[in-house]
Amino acid sequence: MTDTILVVDDDLGIQKQLKWSLTDYNVVFADDHTSAIAQLRRFEPKVVTLDLGLPPDPANASEGLRILHDIIALAPRTKVIVVTGNSDKQNALKAIDFGAYDFYQKPIDSDTIKLLVHRALNLSKLEHENSILSRTRSGMSRIVGNSEAIQKVVRRAEKIANTDISTLLLGESGTGKEVFARSIHEHSPRKDKPFVAINCASIPENLLESELFGYEKGAFTGANKTTIGKIETAQGGTLFLDEIGDMPIGLQAKMLRFLQERVIERVGGRNEIPVDIRVICATHRDLQSMVSQETFREDLYYRVGEMPIMIPPLRERDQDIILLARTFLNIYREEFKAKAKSFSETAVNAMLAHKWPGNIREMQNKLKSAVIMAEGTVIQPDDLGLMPVDAHDEPETLNLREVREIAESRAIRRAYQKADKNMSKTAELLGVTRPTLYSLIDKYHMEDIKSSD
Ligand SMILES: Nc1ncnc2c1ncn2[C@@H]1O[C@H](COP(=O)(O)OP(=O)(O)OP(=O)(O)O)[C@@H](O)[C@H]1O
Ligand SMILES: [Mg+2]
Structure with a gap:
């Protein structure tokens, strides 16, 4: 598709000249404010050349600047190249100040204007791609959250997603550990391969091993056909071991071997089966203290927790x-x-x-x-x-001063939370200056409120 360039100029000679110079593009014209805005709306050109000296006041740049202003307001990403008379540098600079992309002095030189338009168009395309990228890059679209705390976690998860490092998701119940595990998988090179989740806490101890590793026919009574386990099902993809803290200690050695050597043996089998799997674990338990109580193997702890991610509570x-x-x-x-x-x-x-x-x-x-x-x-x-x-039980208050103190300190605390602990924002939310905020914090001895910005 040919790009459209809008030329705003009342001089027919110049219009023609630009049309000849810009043969690679679809050039459309306008000669005053009304037609310029109409063409802008209709064609959404990425680049506009704009003569500043337009009627009713051609000697002065006022009409040109007005058009520039309205173009930028309507379509801020448009690259406007202003064209001025050769003694009108002042207005050209003013136009740049107003948001024009560049300026150009008459008389028009075909090669120069071609180059200018070409560069403006490239820049506009780059900016467009960037804005799409940054929209998709802040990705992890399953995860709703604007707070700095959750955004930090998202950024960390995004970085980890590209690697094969074992990730350990920590956080209270319901904080979104599983959502993060899936998001990491979806943002990883393995995204087209399976994501297999298994909850170590919900499967009885005696079944967990065969559930994970599979079993050979005849391995135990009832094993009448060879069955592959969850680990093999995840081949090429991601295995999510939820509630890893509930993994029976007896099975932990076998898990460790799988994680270290990337081979497994089915229950009752003697063949080593190589597996290529990314592992993500999660737990709401304190694994470190389980290690010190010897209910979780230390070597396994270091293996699964190469890269811990702590999801903050709501x-x-x-x-x-x-x-x-x-x-x-x-x-x-x-x-x-x-x-x-x-x-x-x-x-x-x-x-x-x-x-x-x-x-x-x-x-x-x-x-x-x-x-x-x-x-x-x-x-x-x-x-x-x-x-x-x-x-909530409101304590009886002493007097109006105390009522005010309680209300004020509560409002400060609430604003502080809303502003994600940012002092400038807190002050802004409260409609006071930063120094006033600090003196109130001092006055009410709110030592826990500290600046994080
Ligand atoms: N940031 C989020 N945005 C939107 N929904 C979320 C977010 N985090 C979690 N959820 C939703 O909250 C619920 C709980 O999330 P999830 O199951 O991932 O939590 P969990 O940490 O694994 O909890 P548990 O420890 O109880 O298993 C799910 O329904 C999930 O879709
Ligand atoms: Mg969960």
């Missing part, structure tokens, strides 16, 4: 609480064709104050029932099964 990422709540509200509203559309302010505060011991899974459950339960379009704390914050 209560430590206030920003995500509201984002996730809105996301789930939209999902369940569709699913149940429900009326609920938004949260009352008390509901928002109740969600922010809640500790979310069950993390995102708890959030999903609460939202599902809230969407079903809500009477009107606005979800109340009660629908979520939460206490409105203000109904």
Whole structure:
């Protein structure tokens, strides 16, 4: 497809000349503000050449600058090359200042203008590709979360995804360990191969070995045909060992051998079967203390935990609480064709104050029932099964000064959480300056509130 270049000029001679110079492109014309904007809307040109001296005021650049301003406002990525008379450098610089890409002085030299347009077009294409890349790169689209805390984890996971390093996902129940495991697989070179998950805690100890490693016919009573295990099923892909902390100590040595030597033997078999698998483990247990209690092998711990990733609990990422709540509200509203559309302010505060011991899974459950339960379009704390914050036992206060102190320190804390511990943002949310914020923190002895920026 030929790229379209818009030429804005009232001089027919110049229009013709540009058309001859720019034969590689589809050149369209405009000669005043109205037609320029109309052509911009119609053709969405990546590059525009714009004569600054246009009627009604050709001696002055005012009309040209006005068009430039409107082009940039409507289509900020457009590369505008302004064309000026040879004594009009001042206005050319002004135009650059307004966001023009470059300027060019008359008389027009065919080769120069060709080169300028070509470069502008290349840059525009590069910028376009970059913006698409950065959109897909912040990828891991299953993971909803804007907080710095979760974004850090996403960045780490993205880096790890390209390698074959054994990853250990740590975090409380419901924080998204499995979601991360799948995302890592999907962002890895193995993405077209299987992702096989097995939960070590949910399979009885005596079955786990054959479930993982498979078995040969006749290996034990009932083994009437050779069966491959989960590990072999994952050949070429990713094996997700969930709740690795619950792996029976008796099986840990065999696991270690698989991880170190990348070969397995089926139960009752004597052949070594080579496997090419990426392993991701997860646990909500404290493996380190299990190692010191000798319920988890130290060598296996170092093997699976080459690259640990700690997923923070939901209560430590206030920003995500509201984002996730809105996301789930939209999902369940569709699913149940429900009326609920938004949260009352008390509901928002109740969600922010809640500790979310069950993390995102708890959030999903609460939202599902809230969407079903809500009477009107606005979800109340009660629908979520939460206490409105203000109904919590409020200690009797001494006087108005104390009421103010309590309210202020609570507001500061909330803003601080919302701003992801960034002081400038906290101050902004509270509508005070940074120094005022610091003096309030001092005054109320809120030593735990520290700058992270
Ligand atoms: N960042 C996230 N964005 C959207 N949904 C999420 C996110 N994290 C988790 N979820 C959802 O929350 C639920 C719990 O996540 P997941 O099963 O991955 O947690 P887990 O850490 O493996 O929990 P458990 O330890 O209980 O097995 C899932 O339904 C998952 O889809
Ligand atoms: Mg899980």
